[in-house]
Amino acid sequence: MLSVNSRAGIKSVPVLVYSLSLYGLRILIEDILKVKEYVQQLDDYKEHYTLDDLKVRGQHEHFYEVQDWLSLYLSRQPESFHCEWRRYPIFDDDETISYRPDWMIFEKTEEWEEEKKVNPTSNPLLYPYFFRRTTFDDQFLKPMVSVECDRGTMSRTELVDKWEAYKKEGEEMTSKSLVMFYPKQVNGTTRHRNIRETMVYSFESELIDEKIHIFQGEKESTAQAVALFVEREGNVLLNEPMTDRNSIRILVDNYRAENKKAAYLEVSDEVVEKLSLPLKPDHIVLIEGEEDEIQIIFNGMTNWVNPIGKVRTIEKWIKEGGLSIFQQIKLILLYPDNESFKRDITFVSKYLHYASYSELSELGYWGKVHREERKHNKVQWREVLL
Numbered sequence: 001m002l003s004v005n006s007r008a009g010i011k012s013v014p015v016l017v018y019s020l021s022l023y024g025l026r027i028l029i030e031d032i033l034k035v036k037e038y039v040q041q042l043d044d045y046k047e048h049y050t051l052d053d054l055k056v057r058g059q060h061e062h063f064y065e066v067q068d069w070l071s072l073y074l075s076r077q078p079e080s081f082h083c084e085w086r087r088y089p090i091f092d093d094d095e096t097i098s099y100r101p102d103w104m105i106f107e108k109t110e111e112w113e114e115e116k117k118v119n120p121t122s123n124p125l126l127y128p129y130f131f132r133r134t135t136f137d138d139q140f141l142k143p144m145v146s147v148e149c150d151r152g153t154m155s156r157t158e159l160v161d162k163w164e165a166y167k168k169e170g171e172e173m174t175s176k177s178l179v180m181f182y183p184k185q186v187n188g189t190t191r192h193r194n195i196r197e198t199m200v201y202s203f204e205s206e207l208i209d210e211k212i213h214i215f216q217g218e219k220e221s222t223a224q225a226v227a228l229f230v231e232r233e234g235n236v237l238l239n240e241p242m243t244d245r246n247s248i249r250i251l252v253d254n255y256r257a258e259n260k261k262a263a264y265l266e267v268s269d270e271v272v273e274k275l276s277l278p279l280k281p282d283h284i285v286l287i288e289g290e291e292d293e294i295q296i297i298f299n300g301m302t303n304w305v306n307p308i309g310k311v312r313t314i315e316k317w318i319k320e321g322g323l324s325i326f327q328q329i330k331l332i333l334l335y336p337d338n339e340s341f342k343r344d345i346t347f348v349s350k351y352l353h354y355a356s357y358s359e360l361s362e363l364g365y366w367g368k369v370h371r372e373e374r375k376h377n378k379v380q381w382r383e384v385l386l
Contacts, residue, residue: 065183066102066149069219073105076227081106081141098165101146104175105230109142143175144234145226150182152191156198163202176234177213181222189379192217192345200309207309208279214305217345225303236306242299242334242357248283254365257385260289262366278317279310283334285366287386293328295386297355300333302340307333308347315351330386332369342381346372353384 020028074080082105085097106112146166154162166178180199182191196216206212213236215225232238241247248264255262265271265284272280275294283297296314298307311331314322323329331351335341337358346354353369360366367386372379 062102062149062151065151065219066147068183069147069149069181069223070103072220072223073227076224077230079108080230081108081112097169099162099169101175102149103147104143105145105147105226107142107144107176107233112141144177144230146175146178147226148178148180150180150191150195152182156194159195159198160202163199167202167206177215177226177229179215179222179226181217181219183219189345193347196305196308196345199305200312203305204309204313207306208313210306214309215303216305217303221343222303225301236301236304237299240299240301240336240357241361242336243282245283247361248297248366251360251364251366252285255287255367256365257287257289257367260287262287276322278313278322281310281314287328291327292325293330293386294323294326295330295332297332297334300335300341300344300354302335302344308345311349311352315349318351330369338370341370346379348372348374353386 070082074082082103084102085100085104148162150159178199180195182195199214199216200207203212203214207214213229213234215222215229217225229236237243245264245266252262252264263286265286267281267284269280271284277296281296282299283295285295285297287293287295298310300307311333314331317323318329329351330353331349332353332355333341334355334357335344336356338356341354341356353371355369360368369384369386370381371384373382374380
């Protein structure tokens with residue numbers, strides 16, 4: 001009647017997960033629900049579930065982790081349109097699909113809202129299996145987020161292959177953003193960094209051009225980040241105070257340091273071209289003193305991978321001889337507050353510093369940043385005055 005999975009949890013404290021076996025499901029539908037079993041035909045137009053739809057597949061732990069993430073996300077965005085990849089009716093043949101996300105979240109569009117009002121049963125997400133493209137002449141659903149759960153079983157090579165498959169699907173399939181969460185928090189730091197490195201490696205140009213937004217980290221914080229992303233309709237930094245260049249300019253004008261002078265440089269295509277930068281940063285600050293210094297600044301958010309990709313690109317460019325006219329070069333990730341960067345997946349680099357907009361606003365001047373230092377796999381933060 002029941003099948004049991006004892007692999008969940010950890011070895012010393014196993015968690016038993018029970019589900020109905022195929023025989024148990026048959027008893028349920030025939031003897032209790034009193035309905036006749038239906039043999040599925042892929043071309044059938046159906047608005048009901050088959051026995052096969054009700055089965056919990058072999059990857060029990062993975063399935064429950066995805067549903068747990070989804071429940072965290074839906075607690076913040078309960079009106080979202082979402083489904084597993086099979087229910088998205090754009091696919092003709094699942095065997096030809098190279099990338100299959102664990103779950104999908106869709107944009108809300110006016111056309112979709114109107115269609116639901118006219119005919120609620122036209123919702124393609126109601127159907128257990130995907131249909132032929134001709135089933136829905138008007139495709140109102142637009143993929144917004146592809147959800148991936150990592151349980152530490154995939155190697156770096158396998159992860160890179162997955163991201164390459166994602167890109168090969170093209171714009172018709174590819175969502176505007178991708179989120180990958182790692183359920184485990186204990187001893188997960190190295191795994192988190194490995195995942196992020198593969199994403200930066202595979203999506204470098206897409207991250208720089210923001211053709212895609214990537215979120216990655218532990219379960220709770222990524223669910224929160226994606227919910228905010230959907231709420232802001234795809235604008236990650238919408239209404240964030242640190243995006244106001246005038247506010248940053250005022251802080252820079254109030255810069256305090258002996259024998260040094262700071263200037264906020266307006267970021268423009270001309271400035272980027274003049275400095276031969278490989279991409280456009282969010283802010284640039286010049287420090288004049290005994291040694292001229294340039295500070296290249298990117299706005300960051302917890303779990304948002306795009307700024308990390310940009311920093312990595314700048315680092316490579318510096319090592320190749322870029323910005324040789326400056327004696328000192330600093331890369332700064334500017335977050336809304338201290339907690340937001342300390343909760344993020346951070347990296348150690350001789351160029352990289354982290355700053356808190358709320359902290360700088362409270363001080364009233366530019367110049368206080370933080371550097372991550374690691375000793376015996378423990379993270380320590382050191383304050384630095386620029």
